[in-house]
Each structure stands twice: as structure tokens, then as C-alpha cells.
């Protein structure tokens with residue numbers, strides 16, 4: 001009688017932590033630079049932003065995120081580099097031996113303040129806590145750019161006509177001149193809060209989803225994020241992964257659950273808890289952070305530094321939680 005095949009040995013350890021890289025990366029040469037008078041030694045290929053972080057200097061960013069390719073559009077991260085005519089973007093400028101960098105000089109602070117003021121005077125930043133922190137840090141006063149410094153809030157935008165170019169005249173650029181787009185049950189697009197940072201486009205494209213449902217349409221004041229031919233999301237290529245919401249820094253893209261609760265005045269982050277768990281839908285093992293308020297799941301995110309997701313999910317992990325909230 002032949003011996004039956006052995007069951008797999010359950011003691012085989014399951015690999016954990018970051019996925020192994022093959023072939024292993026070559027050790028990198030260290031580059032010495034000086035940041036705000038402090039010496040920093042970082043692997044070649046690092047950015048000034050990464051180098052600054054190694055010496056405890058936090059540089060503000062808006063269009064940069066660890067899990068996306070830098071696009072250099074917001075210029076909030078600029079720093080002063082010795083012998084450079086212009087300020088340079090820390091999020092994408094690579095270190096070179098002997099660089100001397102100032103991250104908090106008067107020139108840098110003035111530039112950052114102006115960027116914040118121009119953005120805050122043209123879009124609604126009311127749901128962008130990080131942005132508001134930066135405004136305090138740089139003493140930004142967007143009202144300098146006109147009496148309507150605080151742009152129209154969501155409810156008023158339906159009346160705004162597109163194609164006008166200055167908030168101070170009561171007229172607005174194309175991005176802001178759009179009513180809130182509520183065309184599906186999962187997420188809402190409010191481009192009146194959009195700072196055109198391109199992060200959603202990157203996440204929908206080659207950096208994560210490869211769906212290309214959204215892109216920047218138009219130029220100059222007519223530039224705005226749009227689906228193909230400006231169709232509604234259900235008619236677009238969107239697969240509702242929500243990765244664009246995960247990276248949006250201003251709340252322009254928002255879970256419908258959060259949007260509805262904000263409208264009803266019941267959204268309260270102080271009452272919310274966050275619990276990490278594993279997505280139950282398939283074997284990939286994505287990590288979910290479940291945001292709960294008063295025993296109801298109100299939204300789901302994923303940590304940027306998780307080796308499986310890098311912060312990105314699919315429709316099931318991101319939105320497939322409603323059944324948990326159903327009352328018997």
C-alpha cells in the first residue's frame with residue numbers, strides 16, 4: 001500500500017514585512033550635504049526633501065506623496081540652494097555632493113506664503129487641515145488678493161459662471177466654477193476645492209491604478225481635472241478604486257459617506273477611532289484602516305507605508321463595508 005501524500009508542514013514560517021527585492025539593491029554611495037547648517041549624509045539618488053527629513057527638518061508638501069512620482073507643480077516645498085539663481089523644489093531635486101541648502105530663509109518663507117495665499121484665495125480649503133496648518137506656519141493672508149478671499153463655498157458654486165478669472169471680481173476660474181459633482185453612491189468630486197496638484201491623476205494612472213479615468217483638461221485658468229469628454233463617473237472608465245480619494249490633499253475628492261455627514265453636520269473626527277485590519281475579500285492581504293464613528297464605518301483608507309498596498313486599494317476593500325453597517 002502506498003503512503004498517502006503528506007500535508008504541508010504548518011510550521012513553515014509565513015514571510016512577513018517588506019517583500020524581498022531581487023536581485024538585491026547595490027549599496028549606494030553616501031552624499032554629504034549641509035541643510036540649515038546641519039551636515040546630512042544620504043544615499044545618492046535621495047531628494048533634498050528626504051535629506052531634510054534625516055536631520056529632522058519637515059518641509060511642507062502639497063503635490064508630493066511617498067507613493068507617487070513627483071510632478072513638481074505646487075512649489076510649496078521650494079528651498080534655497082547656494083549658487084542657484086532660483087529656488088529649487090525639494091521634493092524632486094536630487095542631492096549632489098557639497099550642496100548647501102536653506103529651508104527656512106526669508107526668501108523661502110515668502111515664496112511658500114505666496115503660494116499658499118494664491119491657492120487659498122481661489123479655492124475652498126475648508127476641508128484641508130494640513131493646508132490650514134501651513135497657512136498658520138507661514139502667516140498666509142489670502143484676503144490680500146481681494147475681498148472675496150474666502151472663495152464661494154460648495155452651496156454657492158452652482159451659480160458661478162465658468163471662464164472668468166479672478167475671485168476678487170466675484171468671478172472664478174474653470175476649476176472653481178463647477179457645482180459639486182454627486183453622480184454615484186461612492187464618492188463625490190468637489191473641484192471648487194481642487195488645487196490642481198495632479199495626485200489623483202497620478203494615482204489613477206501609472207503610479208497605481210492604470211485606469212486613466214481622469215486627467216487634466218484645458219490650460220491656464222481653464223485647467224481642471226476631468227473624465228474623458230467630461231462624462232459622469234458612471235459613464236467614464238472609472239472602476240471606483242477610490243485611490244484618487246486616498247491621495248487628494250484637500251477633500252476635493254471625498255467618500256460620499258463623509259460628504260453626506262458633513263452636509264448634515266454630523267461628521268466629527270474627535271468621535272472617530274481608526275482600526276487596522278486585513279481586507280477579507282481576497283488573498284492579496286491588503287491592510288485596511290477602518291474609520292468608525294458611533295459604531296458606524298464612515299470610511300476606509302490604507303497606510304501609505306504598507307508593503308502590499310502602498311496606500312492603494314480596490315473597490316471591494318475601499319467601499320465594500322456598507323453591509324457591516326446594516327442594522328438587523
Ligand code: SF4
Nearest residue numbers: 204238239241242244
Ligand atoms: S476611483 Fe480609481 S479609477 Fe476612478 S477616477 Fe479615482 S483612481 Fe481613477
Ligand code: SF4
Nearest residue numbers: 194195197198200248
Ligand atoms: S482633485 Fe484633489 S488630488 Fe486631484 S488635483 Fe485636485 S486637489 Fe489634487
Ligand code: FES
Nearest residue numbers: 063074075077091
Ligand atoms: S511638493 Fe514639491 S513641488 Fe509640490
